[in-house]
Amino acid sequence: MTSDPESWTEVRDNMPFREKSAWIQMISAVAVWGYYFWTVALALAAGQSVHFVGLFVGCVIGLVVLQIVLSIFAALFALRDAKAPSDEREKLIALKAVRIAFVVLNIGIITLAVVGPIFARPLLPGIADAGMIVMVNGILLAMVIAEVVRCSSQIVYFRLGG
Amino acid sequence: MAGIRNEIRRLRFENGEMTQAELATRIGVTRQTVNAIEQNKYSPSLEVAFRMAVVFGVPLERVFQYESEGRIGAA
Secondary structure (H helix, E strand, O other): OOOOHHHOOOOOOOOOHHHHHHHHHHHHHHHHHHHHHHHHHHHHHOOOOOOHHHHHHHHHHHHHHHHHHHHHHHHHOOHHHHHOOOOHHHHHHHHHHHHHHHHHHHHHHHHHHHHHHHHHHHHOOOOOOHHHHHHHHHHHHHHHHHHHHHHHHHHHHHHHOO | OOEEEEOHHHHHHHOOOOOHHHHHHHHOOOHHHHHHHHOOOOOOOHHHHHHHHHHHOOOHHHHEEEEEOOEEEEO
């Protein structure tokens, strides 16, 4: 037994399971939606038609599968943490992150509503439904950015302690 | 500068070198939350603070102290 509490050290693990979850959600969102927007941008730049719905559904399924697999993998290394419900600090961190992401989402949607109709035609000349393509993908982009901001805010709050 | 200080580390030590994980389990939070509280990075709810005091078997003011303008007082 140590005689002085000041010199007493514990073996500290690792990051909390919910921080790992935030990393998983952020990385998988960037990877999957990055692929989606890259594919769409390349196709539109080449003047080709894109099967948005098929690509979108494929990406959603891919995202869900990727997140489930990575979450199971992360949970295997922290079974107790993974099973435990969120405590008050984790709930507070989640709420703070959602608040920031909500502001980002609002700014994104409002910007899109103002700028989208102006730049749709010049951005996609000769493409039918240019306005609709820009609007739908713009909304998706705003949601993806908001999600990435939510996850990264959670990570920062976890690192700061709450 | 005002702030809340705590004696959790010392109290854990005095209670059989209780680990953060053991304390966390007994008060119903994660080990990382106990660590954040101990390092004054997070101020817990009254309920969690009282649970800590009960686990250590001491009054709340032995666990947390409120420091105001250079003067330390009980929580």
